[in-house]
Amino acid sequence: MRHLLLILAVALLPLALPAQQMWPTTKVHDGGPSNNRLDIVILGDGYTAGQIPLFHTHVTNFINHLLGVTPYDRYPNWINIWRVDVESAQSGADHPAPCYSNPILVNTALNSKYCTGGTQRCVTADTAISLATAFLNVPEYDKVVVLVNDPEYGGCASTIATSTAVHSAANEVITHEMGHSVFSLADEYWSNGTTYTGGELAQVNVTNQDAASIAATQTKWHSWLGIENVNAFEGGRYYQFGIWRPRNQCKMRSLGQTFCPVCREKITETLWSKVIVPDAVTPSPPGPYGSGGAFSVTLPALGNGTLVAHWLLDGQEVSQGTTTTVGNQTTYSFVPGPFLAGSLGTSNLDLVIEDDTTYYRKASPWEPLSTLSWIVTDAAPDYAVQNPSFATVPTRRGELFTITDTVINGGATGGPPIRVGYYLSTDTNITTSDRLIGFRTIPSLAPGASSTATTPCRIPIDGLSTLFNYHVGVIVDDEGAAYEQNEADNVAEVPGLPALDLSNTLSPDALLVPYGSPQTISFVFDAGAAHAGEDFYIFPSATAPGAGTDFGVFVGTAPFTFDPLSFMVTDGTLGPPFFNGFQGQLDASGQTVATLFKPALPNPGAGTTLWFFALTTATNPSDGSVSVPILSTVPILFFF
Ligand SMILES: [Zn+2]
Structure with a gap:
């Protein structure tokens, strides 16, 4: 784990590099865009083609370890980690003389070897080959880590960090070595009996000053003195005397320890320096x-x-x-x-x-x-509704009709897209608490621009009472998407709604259909010639109505959500969406055949059944007292 000087790595540069090649590359930890993150590339060395899965396991184990180490655990997304599946002809790393009396030399892609500089545990990959391989496969890389497939304890760092990936301490060794290669931290251990006599040191976590001097000169970790057990402890960067470290223990001194606050601060600072702008x-x-x-x-x-x-x-x-x-x-x-x-x-x-x-x-x-x-x-948009009118005037419940209106932006700026809601109210005070019966959406309007449209709406089938005179109104931006200069000009009543004829009684009929396999369902209406031109509707629901109960109140019962407004989009068709139901009209003789396709449905729960309701809106009030016969190829339940 000795921290090699950069000059050593430079001295080891070969005169000519072997041709590098592309290897399968995976972003195994995705913190975000590489131009705004610290990108670490992990290369494998001494992994044969058959050992690439083992390399994957080693990388995964290391990442899980690293991201649990403080401060990486706080800043996991300041980092990207890439895995490059470099294959070697042989497994392991070189164990050369003079450290080994019986040297073992193997052929690996990155020429990793122990005994670098005569220190047995200093395992290093070839820096130039490793950097070239990283650049070729991950051009956006910042730092390189080489995992060596050799069980002997060892790690070393200079420009790149190299470590055994097999030894039980491997993940801690790699984390320590990255302290050198990525964050320029010094080792905080020493050899007994050594004394340093040189000048101040470059690394933030070692100094040639004792605590009193650090405090007096306001240098190094003076702002940490007395905090989280930080002081100045003599011994560090290979010398027992003459060099001080911030805390007694640190991962840069001993594996298994936390980073001391000064090293932690340096890592934090470096990670932030890689996020140079907001994403x-x-x-x-x-x-x-x-x-x-x-x-x-x-x-x-x-x-x-x-x-x-x-x-x-x-x-x-x-x-x-x-x-x-x-x-x-x-x-x-x-x-x-x-x-x-x-x-x-x-x-x-x-x-x-x-x-x-x-x-x-x-x-x-x-x-x-x-x-x-x-x-x-504070210049803002100002939406206002102008001249709302009925393009077609409804007279009875269940009836489809249209409203034409103009929305203008009279404000100083454009605004966000908004919705225009149409509401049925029991009085002239139109609010979003009234019943929504239609809507349209408007994209952003420039200042002075306007939007005119004719929008389909429907008088509800259910919930109406003869106790009220109903009113229809328009509310611009009824969902409150825009902040406006004037919020008071967003509502207008549509004048001219006649008293609604609520006397028609509907004749709902239900068809019970099992869940499961898809099937085609036919409804045969035969209301008699007197009913020519009547509308008919077919809806699905999960709940059957009780005898004598208005059909409409059951629309939308869980687990199906059913918007009565939306079936207008499938008027007269059998098209999707399936659950929207559909509407048609009885022919000149008061008859029709309606067919729909029921896809396979997920069963919402044991004992639940799906119902299809067919009904007609009677233009003849006398229909209220009679049922509309429905003939079908499947069992039918009738409700009146
Ligand atoms: Zn430290």
């Missing part, structure tokens, strides 16, 4: 943008703990916004909304991301993305 910023700074939209920043998702988002308007923190994690990324977002009390103007919106951790005691290491600024304005 996404919406919208792109600086703006100006309307205050009604969402502002968001996407970063890698933490493995534990929190990043705190501070949203500030003109320097005043107003919110910590909302946090949404999907996969390996977390998005921090905020909608400023109205903040100038209706007047138009601009403000500065700042987002400060704070890594709420004790791992770091220096200034923010994530300076490039710690603050983002936009200019926001």
